[in-house]
Structure formats: C-alpha cells, structure tokens
Amino acid sequence: MEFTISDRMSKMKGSAIREIFKVAGDPSYISLAGGNPAPELFPNKELAEIANNLLTENPVLSLQYGVTEGYVPLKEKIKEMLIEKENISFDGNDIMITSGGQQGIELITKALVNEGDTVIVEEPSFIGATNAFRSYNAKLVGVPVEKDGISPEALEKVIAENENIKILYVIPTFQNPSGETMSLEKRKAVLEIARKNNILVIEDNPYGELTFDGNKMPTIKSMDTGLNVAYSGSFSKVIAPGLRVGYIVAPTELIAKIAVGKQISDVHTSILPQLMVYEFLTKYNLDDYIKENRKLYAHRCSVMIEAMKEHFPKQVTYTEPKGGLFIWCDMHGDYDTKEVAKECMKEKVVFVPGSTFMVDMEAKCSAFRLNFSTMTDERIKEGIKILGNVLKKIMGE
C-alpha cells in the first residue's frame, strides 16, 4: 500500500538527533545530551511500597478505567500545592491530569490552532513543544531569549507582523534549552501584551522547583487575573519521568475542551502512576526530595561550569543558570554545531546541537545545549575536557 501522509504530519520527521539519543543510553558514551533527571534520586523504595499497597488493597481503583480529567484526589492535592506554593488561583481555572507535561501542550494546540495559524515561541525553545505546534501545521515565529527572557518590544513587533496568533509558548524559569530565567518585569509585560492581543500564554514550568539557591520567581500564572494563561506542570523532574504524570491548569472552558481531546487520545492517564503520585504527595514531604534534587544539580552544574572555564576556548560563551538542567553555549561565528556534535560523538561525548531548538531547524547554528543532571563529577569533567579539545581544534585555538 502507498501511504499519503496528511499535510500536517508530512513535514514531521524523526528527530535529526536520533543517532545522538540512540547512543545517549550507551554507558560507554558520556551523555550531556538528554534532559533526564538523576535516577539516583528516584524515590523508588517509597514508590514500591505504595504500588504494592495500592494493588493489594485497592485493586479496582488501581486497575479499572478511570476518569479522563484525572484522579480527583490527585487533582485536589495538586490544586492545594499550587495555591500554597505558587499562589495560583482556581477562580475561573480548572486542572486536568495529563500523560506528562507534553500532552497538555499537544491537546491545547489541537483545540486552538487551525492549520496556518501562528504560534510564537521563545527562540531557542523546547523541541517537544515546537514539534507539537508544527504537527498541526502552525506557523512558528520566534522571539530571541535574552539574559532575562524575551524582550516585550520584540514580542510586540512579532505580534504586529503576524496574523491569527493563537499561542505564545514560554518556559520562563530555567528555560530549556537556554537555562535563562525571565525577569519579573518581563513576566508582567509579556502577560499584559498577551492579554491585550487575546493570545493564550502557555507557561511551561517543569524546572521551576529545581532552583539552586531556593529563590523562586512568581509564575506568570500567579498574575493571570484575566484568564490568559495555561500553566503546565509535571512530576517528571521531581518524582520520576517514566510515570508520565503531569497536569495543566487553564481557564475552565479550555480544560473542558482539551478533556474531550484527551478522551480521544488515551482515555485517561494510566491510573496506577496517578495513584502512586497521589500517595507519595500525601505520605511524604515532596519538598524534602526537591531539596536533594536542588543540591545535586547545583553541584553538578558548578562542576560543569568549572570544567568549561578550564577547557573551553575563550570565544565560546555560555549561560550560568540558577536552576534547571541545562547550559546553553555559543561558539559564535560561522560554525555548525551539528558537525561539532558528529566530531564529538567519535570521541564518545554527546550533546544536542542548537539548531534542534530553532524555528528554522535546517539553518546553521553556532550554539549548543549541555545537560549536567545525569553524569558523575568525573564523567562531566572528562566530557567537557573532550568537548573543549574538539572545540579548540575546530576553532583553531
């Protein structure tokens, strides 16, 4: 049979960096490529006991079909947390459990974006989100990420130049891939611009809790009095990603619509992982685990930065994030980091070239992303040394 792929999906292809991720799990490689949390921090013993108890004592609840919108006590628990910790209001907003943070973004796009409509993204931005927008044939437009987030002026210019803008997608805190955090001032300005122009802001916040110094910026959602923001959260980075339990908080009307989409997509998120997260949040103090995460990532980030200072050519600049999982580096000039990645792969070090995160993924890009969350100190140092030497060779230093 000859397949004709739909217009929306015909341009979508498997990740260009598939080869990188193929070897990223191979322990003979030093992987600075993924976005995986440190597995040694998974609370697996607690979860083993929880799963065992659930399946033994609550078999029907744990194994029968569940409600599309999610397990009600889990929704209530997350609401409580968001009200208390993030100052998010549920007046006019509702919450839905999603199969990871990714699913909420896909469902909102399906619900709001007609083919050809515009979606504005930070540039660089998270490929999972940009690909979700591409998969509905959205026109992607980027606004450059600066040290303190996208510039409100640049955003207004892009809005003036484009039509049918439906979504502005941002990761304001410890952005993927740049590691940058949007300032409070810019958060306010961005929200106000979105409100004026009737554009939905998707605020993706998977890394917000991973602040190295404990300081937290108010979320855009906490300032959203006009119901203009959909807030995406996840337990992937603070409990475990394999569970695929995330959530979306959005205006009630939008949640109702995307719940219809979820019903068609996977009926509901696997119920046992939902119950496990609920029990974990109820029986244990998540903040204690988060603290361990912060400590480990802050340490690994500083190890990486130190090694970069020692081994990177002077021309290469890099961000010094205050949280999250990523450092963004730039060789500047006429370099193609896809080629650099290929060279490095020969030396058994992998990372992600910057073009992956760009609106135009085909254009040459001199930047790249490093991840510091999963490797030991020794592996980080060794990897950065090897990468540094490749960079020096290419840059002629």
Place this chain on the structure above:
Amino acid sequence: MEFTISDRMSKMKGSAIREIFKVAGDPSYISLAGGNPAPELFPNKELAEIANNLLTENPVLSLQYGVTEGYVPLKEKIKEMLIEKENISFDGNDIMITSGGQQGIELITKALVNEGDTVIVEEPSFIGATNAFRSYNAKLVGVPVEKDGISPEALEKVIAENENIKILYVIPTFQNPSGETMSLEKRKAVLEIARKNNILVIEDNPYGELTFDGNKMPTIKSMDTGLNVAYSGSFSKVIAPGLRVGYIVAPTELIAKIAVGKQISDVHTSILPQLMVYEFLTKYNLDDYIKENRKLYAHRCSVMIEAMKEHFPKQVTYTEPKGGLFIWCDMHGDYDTKEVAKECMKEKVVFVPGSTFMVDMEAKCSAFRLNFSTMTDERIKEGIKILGNVLKKIMGE
C-alpha cells in the same frame, strides 16, 4: 480571554451520555452502560508482586524516561504472541506500544487524514474511534453492520460515492456495540476492496480473545499480504484497562510516522505499566486468565439473554453475541432511545442509547447497547426486568 476553538475541535463536545456515565459508577444504579471488564478478574495480587519487584530491583528502568515506540522486550513478546496465536506476519510490519488501543487510532488519523477526507466506519461503531476521526474534521460515512459484518457491496458503493477515502475502520470480532462478528468470507472481501482502492484498514480487536466457545476467526491482519491493515490490540480487556497498555501493528513506514506523533503526544507510554504487562506475560500464562474471562462473560451474557426473553416486549430484537461485552437491541419504529434511557435512569438502570454509535448522532435512534460484563447475575436480572417494564410501558404492551 475569549477562546476561538479550532475548526477541527469546535464541533466536538463532551459525550451526550455524560450523565449516564456519571451515575454508572454509583453502586445504587444498575449499570448496563459501560464497557468495563469485570474487576473481580483483575490479577491484582500478581501485579502487586511484579510492581514491587520492579521498583525495588530495577528502579532506573522502571522510573526513567523510556523509548517512544515502547519497551523493547514487551514489543518482542507481543510479536511472538501475535505470530503464534493470530498468524500475523512481521514481514514489512512493525509494532508500537500505545497508551491503550485508543491512542493508535488517534495517531493514525493524525498521520493520514486531512480535514475533509473521508473515513468509512461500520454503523453502529465505537464512539472512541468515530470521535477520533471527527476530531480531525474527517467526513464520516457509515456502512451498516449486518449479522455477519458489513456488506462488501455496500462498502463498494460507499467507496464509489466518496472521495479521498483514507481509512476503513472495522471491529470485525464481537463488534462494539453490535456484538456481531464478520464472516471469513466478508473479511477476505473487505480486505480485497481496501487493497484495490488503496485504503488503510484499521482492524480494532480488543475483544477477540473473549470468545465464549473458544472458537476464533482469523484476523483480517493475518491475511494482509499487501500491507493494507493496521491492527490495534490492547490488554485492557484481558489484564486491566487502567494500565493503558495497547499496541498497534502496521506497515513499518506507518509505524515510523505515528511514532513521531506519539513522541509529541505523551513521549512514551508510562513505563511501569509496560514493564508490569511484560512481566505478567512472561511469568504467567495469559491464556489461563483469558479462560476465566470467557467463562464469566459467557455466563453473564446468557443470564442477560434469558432475562431479556422473559421481560422484553416481543417487538424488541437483539443480537446474541458469541463473545465480547455487548448486546445490541432494537425497538424498531419511531422510538428515541435517548428518551428511554432517561426514563430508565429514574428507575436506577442505565444503558447507552444507539445514537451514540451512529454517524449522525443527532438523529433519532430506536436501538441501544447493553453491557453484561460487570454486574452480578442478580443485578443483571433485576436491571433487565426494570428495563423490560419501561420498554413495555413505552411500547404500549
């Protein structure tokens, strides 16, 4: 903020029978409405031990990000089962794990159907699938289900009358909602027609194992030498639905495309449930559990049929399925079973009106679906008696 919903989703609404499903979980109601498997058959003790062992002994595998296409040993295990039990060939075909059978259908639609393209469905058909097609703005066309499946002549007529036909969606075995099974002859004819017209057949087979007498019809996929069939399977009805573990077998090229879609949708199916299914299939004999399912459902179906013989008005006809979970009843004449359902709900008995399963969901429909899998003998008898009395009152007998 004012939301403008996308064209594809603007017509989609929450199920018209939402009120029914709301009370279906209330134990004071007799529910003949759902499609849930019998929870007393869930192998929860086995799964509790498996989950506990996995999380204790294999924490990283159980909790870290997994591969989009699914846990490789699980894919291999299912392949083995399909080759051995269903005579399905993997020459030119590949397999992907999905978050329940539903997800495969949604992803194929996204990959193949442009807005306005035609999808042919059996009529009546499964609402999860018809809504997935609707959600991409497909033009739905129905072919009536007869006692031995859809008529090849009617199918050819529909094909001649429509353009851009991308998918033919069928549930050939113990169809939902009709309970009917397509004959071998019709299976061959339908496949040949699809092949000639370059239409992908989605063969949805969630109930195939639930045969009361142990007899099994060859799947359409087993005859698919031209790579024209995507075969959707699920562990929802033979292990547990809450796990949300299904799979799709399709031509390699199509699997590659829908894997891109899955990456964007939920990254991968929750890994612990995948591992649990794999361990269960490896450590236990699934067929032993399936036998228990068959016995219980055969019994409950016969209890329901006996009660219907006693209590239903003579004019009401019904199918007598040889497997699956459903009986399809027809009052014939100018009746609206939505109204009947409302009357019955007052008497604390719920079922699903037939319009739910039709291409035109707004049209009056004299048929309805009954489910026999979850209620005890006594509740089934009581429910059918009450329903019989309501039918008699309405039909003036």
